[in-house]
Amino acid sequence: MTPSSAVLAIDIGGTKFAAAIVAPDGEIHRAGRIATPPTADADELWHTLSSLIDHICEGESVSGVGIGCGGPMTWPGGEVSPLNMAGWRRFPLRAQLAVRFPGVPVRIHNDAICVAVAEHWRGAGKGTRNMLGMVVSTGVGGGLILGDRVIDGGTGNAGHIGHVIVEPEGPACGCGGRGCLEAVARGPxxxxxxxxxGWRPVTPEIHDDAYREYGSATARRLAADALIGDEIALAAMARAGHALGLAIASATHLCDLDLVTIGGGVSQAGAPLFGPLEVTLREHARMDFSRRLHVVPAALGQDAGLVGAAALVLAGDRYWSPGDGPWSSGDGSPGE
Incomplete structure (x- = not known):
């Protein structure tokens, strides 16, 4: 790897900031993460991220910067307002990083889309032309790859399967609607x-910072209890799996998918989640073309967000196409 070929990848999460130097083949060569200050204001959050970048980039020259961040955000301009990060509201993250790294591409996308991109580029979806990559964790998100290219939609939110309706009279969702997949299947x-x-945890309490952002340790304990046969835990996972199966059946009929990958902490429940999902999917995906769909666990784990962010630069011909909207530059810079 030559210095000029390295890309800085950044993954912005509610509990941690992660950054890495990523090679052209998607291999992570240096990575670090730091806890997100829970009550920080905009300046403190930026200082925290800058300190991490200083550490990761020491002695490195980067040829671009890719960022994955939770929404909502203006895309591709990159003003971010992550729901679980009150200190950043319309914070000009892309612009700040463009000043920090002048003269190179600085590209930002929704974190769930970056995970989908990573799975398509280097993970379980490699070699698949049409897929949906999903994250089931604190929330439920996704990204669409059709015809071997990421699909952005008008505002960068295409593939947001978390707000497909699976229970019309179901629980209230944080979006203001009712019965969204996210309201049923997210970890909390x-x-x-x-x-x-009536569930009371059987497995020991889990203290694992790597999973704090994935629906809390409580959801992980629920998954662990389901795996040892706890009836209520199994019923909870079956309900979530049923909802996921319904949403995926709708998505494949709409988009003619070959593959769906599912990552995030809730997906680690394994068979208690994927079994009911598969049963429901096969009950509802009855068209001949939809029967070929495969649903598999995501392969890249914690590194997916970083790998996908790097791909925005390293494989931009497939994963970066903001078009001719109000931001006309290919790097998300304001048009003249």
Whole structure:
């Protein structure tokens, strides 16, 4: 790897900032993460991220910067307002990084889309032309790859499967609607349903910072209890799997998909989640073309967000196409 070929990848999460130097083949050569200050204001959050970047980029010359960040955001301009990060509201993250790294591409996308891109580029979806990559964690998000290219939509939110309706009279969702997939299948919702139905954790308490952003340790304990046969935990995972199966059946009929990958902490429940998902999917995906769909666990784990962010630069011909909207430059810079 020559210095000029390295890309800085950044993954912005509610509990951690992660950054890495990524080679052209998607290999991570240096990575670090730092806890997101829980009550920080905009300046403190930026200082925290800058300190991490200083550490990761020491002695490195980068040829571009790719960022994955939770929404909402203006895209591709890159003013971010992550729901779980109150200190940043319309914070000009892309612009700040462009000043920090002048003369190179600085590209930002939704974090779930970056995960989907990573799985298509270097993960479980490699070699697949048409896929949906999903993250089921604190929320439920996704990204669409059709015809071997990322699909952005008008505002960069295409593939947001978390707000497909799976229970029309179901629970309220944070978006203001009811019965969204996210309201049923995200980690905290699955755990809350189980607790409401009498579940009391059997497995020991989990202290694992790597999973804090994936629906809390409570959801991980629920998954662990399901794997050892706890009836309420199994019922909670089956309910989530049923909702996922319904949403995926709708998505494949709409988009003619070959593959769906599912990552995030809730997906680590394994068979108690994927079994009911598969049953529901096959009950509802009855068209001949939809029967060929395969649903598999994501392959890249914690590194997916960084790998996908890097791909915005390293494989931009497939994964970066903001078009001719109000931001006309290919790097998300304001048009003249």
């Amino acid at each position: 919702a699955v755990a809350a349903w189980a607790l409401d139905h």
